[in-house]
Amino acid sequence: MTAADTRSGNRRAEAVPGRGGLPRLPGGGKRLDLATLLGLGAALLMILAALVLGGSPGAFLDLPSMLIVLGGSLAVTMASFSLRDMRAAGRCLARATVAPSEEVREVAHGVLALADFARKNGPLALQPLVGPARSQPVLARAIELIVDGLPAEDAEAILRTEIDANLARARAGAAVLRRAAEVAPAMGLIGTLVGLVQMLGHLDDPGKIGPAMAVALLTTFYGAVLGSMVLSPLAAKVERNAENEALVDGLYMLAAGSVARQENPRRLEILINTVLPRS
Template sequence: MFARFDFATLIGLVASVLVLGGVIWLGDGFRAFLNLPSLLIVLGGTLAVTLISYPLGDVLRTLPAVFSIMFRRLRDPSEAAMLAVKLADEARRHGHLALPARLQRERNEPFLRKAMQLVVDDTPTQEIERILSNDVGSQVQREKLSAAVLHRAGEIAPAMGLIGTLLGLVQMLGRLDNPTEIGPAMALALLTTLYGAILANMVLHPLATKLEHHTEEEATLNRLYAAAARSISCKENPRHLEALINSLLPPLKRVRYYAA
């Protein structure tokens, strides 16, 4: 049903790399900006302090969440709203037992399928509301926790860059009597700050923001489906569901299934 994929994250990351790479290439080349100790301080330190801040399980669950940012299917709220009203209309015309056959074509909507299955099973309306509300809340909580882990890592990365800078300055001051060793120490001092700033502001914080956006979008559509399940369970007029759904959507995404 929803064939559009989110390539904006991938394009943004690639564009960031190209911009930085182009500036470096036009300058003194890449060699001057490659320093393994600086990279280890920033990456290793960021991971270590993040693990101190959050349990291991929460950090590990962030990895698939990050992966899903680039490969998650984007759903059109208008199409989702139209589908919900259409299901309500078909249930009113043919009875809710006709829903399973209709839902066979919606294999990419597990929440919708679960909501409608509760209706087909004649689950009490209040129980449907409770189950679906808990599901939405649990999903939002999980993904917001992953976003919080990313934001925390984004706060740590510049701090690790500053720590690396201080380490480099200490090493540099201790080697003033040997000019040949001042250069590597200065590189460590400066590049860790650069690496930390890049990691935080071009990777971690943007990914966290995108995850938060997707979480809110997903929750809105799932609440829309939950409203449809409740309406069908109560045998309400689908026109009422249409008005309710439109109240959940931004003005430009509102639908008109029924003629005025």
């Protein structure tokens, strides 16, 4: 991010002021993550198209097989984690299909604009932004610590603890999804073995062997689809979203320390450039 980029970002922040001429808060907005939705949708659509073109899509529907894979995967995953972890996974899953409306570099421009505003008007001038920033807990906490006049080292330590805790919770949710992705194919195999045993009980009727074998293999199909095409990609997206959120929160932490030390925003820009991913 060059000096020209910074000046451009500051002009954008001033051109869209908040209440009372305050700079616009960086980040906060959310949008649908089209990559996740399109990827999952396209994968499932191709499977469905292959079934329809094969001429017998109804043959791939079997309720007992679904119960073994879905119910078994959920039960085994619950046995591996606490109920708190399961609830965290549910929250992470709900956030896997959304992404920040601003890129990290746009957030960085907004952070520099806030630091420049605080340098010109004093840290107390940021106090009206605490309320509007509540949708971003780390940003709101950073502004509160700046307004309270906490030493830079203490503010950074508090924010770092909060960032690490948020990241740990997200990783715990992703671990639940990854465990479920591992269990689903195994439950599919168990269902297949159950189906094979049932099939062997009808060897006296050759006409039933083929259909019974097809039903037995459906659980493996369901387990592979659920684990590899749904749960595993969602777990990866949860981890990526958590890392991106931690990066943005880290920018807020750097800004809080810089403002508390009353440093020149130019130094903060140089520091931010060291942590931003290269474009």
